Amino acid sequence: MGITFRKETFRDDFTFRNSPEHIRRFPFPFHEDSYMYAVNIEPHVVGPKGSVLENLIDVDEHYVAEMQDRALVLAEDPLRCQSLPHMTLAGWDLLELLMEQQALGYPEHFTLTRDGDRWRWINRPLGIDDSFTFGDVSTLPYGPMEYITRQSQGDFCILDQRDGNLWMDAGMVTTQADWSLDFDIGMNFFEWHAPVPLAHEKGIFVRALKFLTNIQQGKPARRLNWTMTINPRLDTSPENYHKWGPDRATVTPENVGDKAHLRVELQSFWRLPRSNAIVFPIRCYLIKMDELVTQPKWARRLHRVIRDLPEELANYKGLTRYRPTLVEWLSRLDDGSPTSAGFGPD
Amino acid sequence: MSTGTTKLDVVVSDVVPVNELVTRFHFRRRDGQLLPTFSGGAHVVVEMRDGERTRLNPYSLMGSPLDTREYTISVRRDNAGRGGSLFMHRQVRPGTEMVVSYPVNLFSLDLRARKHLMLAGGIGITPFMAQTAQLAADGGNFELHYTCRTASLGTYADLLRERYDRRVRLYHDDRDERVDLDRLLSSQPLGTHLYVCGPSGMIGWVRERAAALGWPAETVHFEHFAAPQPGAPFDVTLALSGKKIRVDEQQSLLEAIEAAGVDPPYLCRGGVCGQCETNVISHDGKFIHNDHWLSEEDHRSGCKIMPCVSRFEGRSLVLER
Numbered sequence: 216m217g218i219t220f221r222k223e224t225f226r227d228d229f230t231f232r233n234s235p236e237h238i239r240r241f242p243f244p245f246h247e248d249s250y251m252y253a254v255n256i257e258p259h260v261v262g263p264k265g266s267v268l269e270n271l272i273d274v275d276e277h278y279v280a281e282m283q284d285r286a287l288v289l290a291e292d293p294l295r296c297q298s299l300p301h302m303t304l305a306g307w308d309l310l311e312l313l314m315e316q317q318a319l320g321y322p323e324h325f326t327l328t329r330d331g332d333r334w335r336w337i338n339r340p341l342g343i344d345d346s347f348t349f350g351d352v353s354t355l356p357y358g359p360m361e362y363i364t365r366q367s368q369g370d371f372c373i374l375d376q377r378d379g380n381l382w383m384d385a386g387m388v389t390t391q392a393d394w395s396l397d398f399d400i401g402m403n404f405f406e407w408h409a410p411v412p413l414a415h416e417k418g419i420f421v422r423a424l425k426f427l428t429n430i431q432q433g434k435p436a437r438r439l440n441w442t443m444t445i446n447p448r449l450d451t452s453p454e455n456y457h458k459w460g461p462d463r464a465t466v467t468p469e470n471v472g473d474k475a476h477l478r479v480e481l482q483s484f485w486r487l488p489r490s491n492a493i494v495f496p497i498r499c500y501l502i503k504m505d506e507l508v509t510q511p512k513w514a515r516r517l518h519r520v521i522r523d524l525p526e527e528l529a530n531y532k533g534l535t536r537y538r539p540t541l542v543e544w545l546s547r548l549d550d551g552s553p554t555s556a557g558f559g560p561d
Numbered sequence: 562m563s564t565g566t567t568k569l570d571v572v573v574s575d576v577v578p579v580n581e582l583v584t585r586f587h588f589r590r591r592d593g594q595l596l597p598t599f600s601g602g603a604h605v606v607v608e609m610r611d612g613e614r615t616r617l618n619p620y621s622l623m624g625s626p627l628d629t630r631e632y633t634i635s636v637r638r639d640n641a642g643r644g645g646s647l648f649m650h651r652q653v654r655p656g657t658e659m660v661v662s663y664p665v666n667l668f669s670l671d672l673r674a675r676k677h678l679m680l681a682g683g684i685g686i687t688p689f690m691a692q693t694a695q696l697a698a699d700g701g702n703f704e705l706h707y708t709c710r711t712a713s714l715g716t717y718a719d720l721l722r723e724r725y726d727r728r729v730r731l732y733h734d735d736r737d738e739r740v741d742l743d744r745l746l747s748s749q750p751l752g753t754h755l756y757v758c759g760p761s762g763m764i765g766w767v768r769e770r771a772a773a774l775g776w777p778a779e780t781v782h783f784e785h786f787a788a789p790q791p792g793a794p795f796d797v798t799l800a801l802s803g804k805k806i807r808v809d810e811q812q813s814l815l816e817a818i819e820a821a822g823v824d825p826p827y828l829c830r831g832g833v834c835g836q837c838e839t840n841v842i843s844h845d846g847k848f849i850h851n852d853h854w855l856s857e858e859d860h861r862s863g864c865k866i867m868p869c870v871s872r873f874e875g876r877s878l879v880l881e882r
Contacts, residue, residue, distance in 0.1 A: 301672035378779045433567040433663045488598035491669040
């Protein structure tokens, strides 16, 4: 049985919703009642059936709508997709990875046939059936990275590894939490993380870089990150701040359950075989408060996390303006009873 | 989490003597599937089960990265070594079942380079076999300068000349041919990257001349072939696991730790990647540091050791393992 893809929008009338099954599989990021940075990296291995980790590259009911939203973003701003000249080989690596993983996880929707370097790719949800020569850019309508990331949920950064550092030298970034590929392109790991508060003092980036540069082929890793977004908008980019920044002033006690969304990023890290680069998919999951609190454990825990979040983090994540409203609303769903350990709903 | 690599079950599909010192081994997957794709400069760690003893040695993959039906490595016989190469030469036959690691690349091409200038010495030619194949397939600009002792020991020299013609230049020690290094390094176009693989002395010389001639450090890439050296046996206490072990003459400290059932992470087993770095809790004796990872200060401090290649002589050594 295949996925039923929803017709919905991430802009204007914001018709994005999660089905009840998708609420239960939401990757809730808090395993305890408080939050602080940690190097929370673990092996990216297949997880339980019915979770977002059932396949290493997850495709869900929002796939078609997300790809349509990406196409709209790119039409307005082509610089959301960039690849420096030495990164084409890494783009082919990524095309292979995403085609293989999507075909493996969802054979009813995607089919990849390989005969040497002659490949055929069928993407039924998007109505694509293309034959091309692997390694020959002229046989695809876009460069290899752009071609496949127009057909894959989540943002993708490809990091070149050299001089003991990682360099943001290619990417497709249209569903980002307020950062810009066009600004960061060509920067190294420390440069693009410079704005993050507190973590530098903890030496987190030095350790994280050491870990990432040693990621091995066949052994991907992952971590979760989170923030909040007002309205289910995928494209919260600095370029479009004027469109979404003011939304944060529209939150009221009456609409907070509908407007405030927990935004969770499932970030994974993979060594690419031909280019020796690292690809860093950042998969964004959104859930509105009304949906999230259908799981009482999550409601209690989120209340405690947001209430006790250090000021610097609340500022960095852009929550300051509506935090009191949100905490007040969530507090009514927190009777103070203990929450069970772990991420999942009870 | 461990940063070791995933393992591949392979079978030796061919064994080809190349010259009086070097033999080439071909591996295929036992399940008939394709092997993982790799990039030029990558190595695999080959597990050699020799009776009671297991040796793990890294070898560069020398086939074309475009062909993953098989992996090929070339092993130079080292009669004075710890026996890994002798095991490969004497015991391994077509049909032998072995285990190798996933490929790991610690000697990667910088794909921004306008030109790749490669300097090889002896068996240090092997990573360049794969890198030149990768570059040639994509119209890459490279030039290879290869020094060997004699023409008959010039492993793959003829093949490289046949494939790449004038892009390969050969130098023979017995004919007193030498790379005119300063001239070579002074006449490269902007944007050239330099790669060197061979004996330690050669790597040191090339790095020193490149630095003296103003090459930025980021454009100079090198791979040491620091196989673990044999030495006098010594005893070690592993404090965390509460074990006392003896390191044999032909065994590396890392192998002895593994034989005791303790598994430190590793990638290169050649003293360059830093994964198996181990803290020294106490010692009474002298370290024989053979790695390229720790700083001179670390070596002097006596607080750290790289067990993959370094040894110890003295009364007692206690490690944090």
